Amino acid sequence: MIERIPCKTEGCGATILPTTAAKTGGFCMPCHQEQERQKRQAYIEQHRRTVDLYEDLTGRVDILKIMHEPRRYDPLIQYVPYPLSKEQVYVSITAEEAGQMLRYAVELLDAGNEDGAEQILLSLVCYRNDDISGVLPKLIERDMYHSSILFKDVPPEIRNRLLQQVKWDDDNRNHLLLILSWIGDAEVVRQFEEWRLNPPKWAEQLFVNPDMYALEGGWELASNGERRELISNLCYAIRATDEQQDCTGETPDAHFLKTSNSNCPWCERKLTVFIDADTTHPSLAYLGLSIERLQVASCEQCGCFNTIYMELDHQGVPIWSQYNEKPDYLPGLDDEDSSAAAASAKLSLASEPQSPYFAASWALTQLDSQIGGHPSWVQDAEYPLCPCCATRMRFIGQLDWADFDQYGEGIFYMFICTEDRLTATLYQQS
Ligand SMILES: [Zn+2]
Ligand SMILES: [Zn+2]
Ligand SMILES: [Zn+2]
Secondary structure: OOOOEEOOOOOOOOEEOHHHHHHHOOOOHHHHHHHHHHHHHHHHHHHOEEEOOOOOOOOHHHHHHHHHOOOOOOOOEEEOOOOOOHHHHHHHOOHHHHHHHHHHHHHHHHOOOHHHHHHHHHHHHHHHOOOOHHHHHHHHHOOOOOOHHHHOOOOHHHHHHHHHHHHHOOOOHHHHHHHHHHHOOHHHHHHHHHHHHOOOHHHHHOOOOHHHHHHHHOEEEOOOOOEEEOOOOOEEEEEEOOOHHHOOOOOOOEEEEEEEEEEOOOOOOEEEEEEEEEOOOHHHHOOOOOOOEEEEEEOOOHHHOOOEEEEEOOOOOEEEOOOOOOOOOOOOOOOOOOHHHHHOOOEEEOOOOEOOOOOOOOOOOOOOOEEOOOOOOOOOOOOOEOOOOOOEOEEEEEEEHHHHOOOOOOEEEEEEEOOOOEEEEEEEOO
């Protein structure tokens, strides 16, 4: 038997082989690795440089270009962040500066940097709702159909070409149908209706009927063959606020994430009122609700596992719906409670609207929480059917847990059927 020797670290009870001791200077492997880690850390702290890439820049176009540059992680460099986020800069630039960014995207495209170009184009389209149709032929040339939202404003001749292409282009059909849903004009609606009445042969290869793609563009093909809107184009951001700013004394238009008095019948935790907003606020007025405030409640825990419906009484108080169906699996009461973090977040509604496409591309880096606008689908578009009247429910807003909770993730989407005064929440995460 080989004799084992104790690790030299005081209090460490491990014993090691002499060969290990020879390599590590008498320490066990975990202790040795910890020492090495500390040495590395000390070296990094001693040699780390602070780099401010924005130091000498005043032009916002130059600042955006730097923001778009891929940055290799280097532990020895600490980058000074710019005081504004990328999307804040995009919103603040002039039309002329946006034009410069568009030309820069074309330069990148011509140089073969498709990803870089695509990020800029997406930013211009989503954050600013800019018209980039002049660049689309270049994307088509390169078969760049992946970011379907970029094509939403294509001129009719390109739309016609895409409507033909979807019939023969097996490789790109999925993206082309998504593009058509974003275009969603009368010609597309007519074509979707024709495909619904006479399903084409190629539709057999799809997971859903072609007309179901409309959901990705925020509308559905109604049974009468017309386009029915599922979203509102008036979009207001929901953002974290400092408590100081919130002491104005007047009743705010909207509260978020209030703990409800009622309990979830499934897990017995308190329900959460995700939003409680004045129904005359521009972001909700289009719904024509006869109640003063719209409250959307759900269970933060069980809502991650199933759609949760709430019925609004004549005063707008949400009541657990009889239509809720308990899923087979729910986490136990002892499982970690996520609601504590969310409840501490202080959120308020932006005073000015933003682009309805602001958060439509989930893969970009913006904050997603908002009332109105297009949802940031993490997975496929999913508008629940009203359990009462079977009509597809309309999107009223979303809360992205990552926006206000460092460890949070996943988005709660909120919907309503105004006829039955029934709300729904559903949850998606990556
Ligand atoms: Zn040890
Ligand atoms: Zn629950
Ligand atoms: Zn209904």
